[in-house]
Amino acid sequence: MKRLSTVIATLHLRRSRQAVSLAAGNLKAALPPAQQENCQLCDLFPEMSLETMAERLLAGDPDLVALPLYLWNRATLFDLARRLKQIRPQLLLATGGPEASPQAEAILQSAPFDFLVRGEGEITFCQLLRVIAEGGAFQEIDGLSHRQQGEIVHNPDRPVCDDPGIFPSPWLQQVLTPLPNGGVLWETARGCTFGCDFCFDSGGHHHVRPFPENRLKAELELFHQNRVGEVWVLDATFNYPPERGKRLLRLIREIAPDIQFHLEAKADYLDRETAALLASIPCSLQLGLQSADSAVLRGVHRRFDVERFEQAINLLNSEGVTFGLDLIYGLPGDDYQGFVNSLEFALAGLPNHIDIFPLAILPGTRLATRTRELGIQHHTDPPYTIEATPTMPAEELKQCRDLASAVDLFYNTGRAVGFLHPLLDTLALSAEQFFEHFAAWLLQTQGIYPDVLHATESWSAIEILPMQEGFVQHELLRQNRIDLLPAGLDLIRFHFHHAETGLGEETLPPVSGEELSEDELWHTAWHLTTGVRLVPFHYEIVDLLEMEGADLESCATLLRPVGSTAIFLRRAGEVIFESLNDDMARLLTGCRGGQTPEQIFSGSISAAEGSELVFWAASEGLIQATSSKRLR
Numbered sequence: 001m002k003r004l005s006t007v008i009a010t011l012h013l014r015r016s017r018q019a020v021s022l023a024a025g026n027l028k029a030a031l032p033p034a035q036q037e038n039c040q041l042c043d044l045f046p047e048m049s050l051e052t053m054a055e056r057l058l059a060g061d062p063d064l065v066a067l068p069l070y071l072w073n074r075a076t077l078f079d080l081a082r083r084l085k086q087i088r089p090q091l092l093l094a095t096g097g098p099e100a101s102p103q104a105e106a107i108l109q110s111a112p113f114d115f116l117v118r119g120e121g122e123i124t125f126c127q128l129l130r131v132i133a134e135g136g137a138f139q140e141i142d143g144l145s146h147r148q149q150g151e152i153v154h155n156p157d158r159p160v161c162d163d164p165g166i167f168p169s170p171w172l173q174q175v176l177t178p179l180p181n182g183g184v185l186w187e188t189a190r191g192c193t194f195g196c197d198f199c200f201d202s203g204g205h206h207h208v209r210p211f212p213e214n215r216l217k218a219e220l221e222l223f224h225q226n227r228v229g230e231v232w233v234l235d236a237t238f239n240y241p242p243e244r245g246k247r248l249l250r251l252i253r254e255i256a257p258d259i260q261f262h263l264e265a266k267a268d269y270l271d272r273e274t275a276a277l278l279a280s281i282p283c284s285l286q287l288g289l290q291s292a293d294s295a296v297l298r299g300v301h302r303r304f305d306v307e308r309f310e311q312a313i314n315l316l317n318s319e320g321v322t323f324g325l326d327l328i329y330g331l332p333g334d335d336y337q338g339f340v341n342s343l344e345f346a347l348a349g350l351p352n353h354i355d356i357f358p359l360a361i362l363p364g365t366r367l368a369t370r371t372r373e374l375g376i377q378h379h380t381d382p383p384y385t386i387e388a389t390p391t392m393p394a395e396e397l398k399q400c401r402d403l404a405s406a407v408d409l410f411y412n413t414g415r416a417v418g419f420l421h422p423l424l425d426t427l428a429l430s431a432e433q434f435f436e437h438f439a440a441w442l443l444q445t446q447g448i449y450p451d452v453l454h455a456t457e458s459w460s461a462i463e464i465l466p467m468q469e470g471f472v473q474h475e476l477l478r479q480n481r482i483d484l485l486p487a488g489l490d491l492i493r494f495h496f497h498h499a500e501t502g503l504g505e506e507t508l509p510p511v512s513g514e515e516l517s518e519d520e521l522w523h524t525a526w527h528l529t530t531g532v533r534l535v536p537f538h539y540e541i542v543d544l545l546e547m548e549g550a551d552l553e554s555c556a557t558l559l560r561p562v563g564s565t566a567i568f569l570r571r572a573g574e575v576i577f578e579s580l581n582d583d584m585a586r587l588l589t590g591c592r593g594g595q596t597p598e599q600i601f602s603g604s605i606s607a608a609e610g611s612e613l614v615f616w617a618a619s620e621g622l623i624q625a626t627s628s629k630r631l632r
Contacts, residue, residue, distance in 0.1 A: 009042040011073040017183025025170030030122035068097040102364025104145040116145040181229040192236040197300040249277035267312035279319035292345035313349040329400040330359035336396040356404035406439040408456040415499035486538035505531035507569040521611040533568040
């Protein structure tokens, strides 16, 4: 038997906690031990040059390089495959993945891959390596497309494995290692029982194939032991059937209640018990609304019960569950006003974020076979987005894109769920008008180029806050209501900093150390601990928040802008917010400049009083000494 050296390389979308080579890990974990020893995983990233990628892949002199193909990496991997063949013509190249399976013929005609694995790859890839190493007939491997005497040959499809539990876990096999504070992609099931025309999650097989509960339990225990930070649950509808979803949530609550989970669900199967279970663990939930027009959704074989959906949203809000909604613009039969109506419906549910996408005609989906019938014009290369439909011409698609970008920036990145509706009420604007005005203000007044507006993933939250404040000032000035600006700014700042604190580092009391005397407390320079936020407000913010839900005019009429400074910090998973008295506010604000308390107070209070404040702030972990001395 030939000793076959293999590299499976993943070109990730970007560097992030989600940049986990799960598909590659699954393939390696399914190999026999001898083949695993000679199989290496390699992570690639978009900023790398082709030469750098090629050098990394060829460094170990492999016999075969496998490149899982996705929508976002197709073009680069085609170029990489050509470069690898130029450098080493005898090198064998294999590909597979969701981008490859439905387009086997076109891909093998366009790029110099020797083999293409269709569908789930564990068994097919294992058999391929065995045939290469031992000799045999490639045509006997189901699910494989390959080259034979200059021709492209497609072997019969491999039947879907009804029990994915037969495949070893890449996590439990230590093929992949969950890192402290890192991210994990976690498969709890494969398949989808629903058959939406625009999606191929079901893969033509309309049933869910869950992994065994004992495997899930062992993986959760591993994630907990390794102190993983976040887990993305790869399950198209975790709560179908509903009891399966509830068992999963109970398992998470029992074993890994300290990890943040991200799940996808279907509103039809959310009940009060599920909502309560979701509220009992750190998690965010994503619901696929796509459109609020039931006729449009019926056209793509998707069911929508508006009353049931609203009930599910109300349950999530009543339990305080963080959730988001998905919307698609450009579905067959939809138009700009229909998209706007769907957006207004989504915003009324108070989601924490709304992810909005243009319709993409993905190869292998039912919709891809109906484009001529439906009159849909679309890009034939990734990302396959539509260019026009009979009911949504190109100009309306552009309007949708501008509106979607404005929502992503102001609402999502700007953490606006808590203050958008009071602003809309005050300005007497619909959500459509508000976000159209915001997009126009950015493009026409702030000089933002359209491409920059649409590149929403490149904007940071701290860049959005001053733009939110500037735009609200612009709108209030336009309506001659500048008197409401202080209340409006306070509302924006509170919700922004509250949300950002919840996503930031924990602030904990210090471990024991050397005790400082009163004199040392007074004469030591201190700095504010990372994760602590000091925010100035025009009003006493506690009073303003007690009126939450009231419009800005009522707040401005009933309250006086006396000013306040508030502290925000995260502890034990909760955001702590408190308005500070003048002396504590002065101390903590001064610590941002690295001054000593004596310099900060400049004789306004005694050393004894000031040292007591310093002692309390340091004991709570709000400030840290610039020297190595620490409190105990």
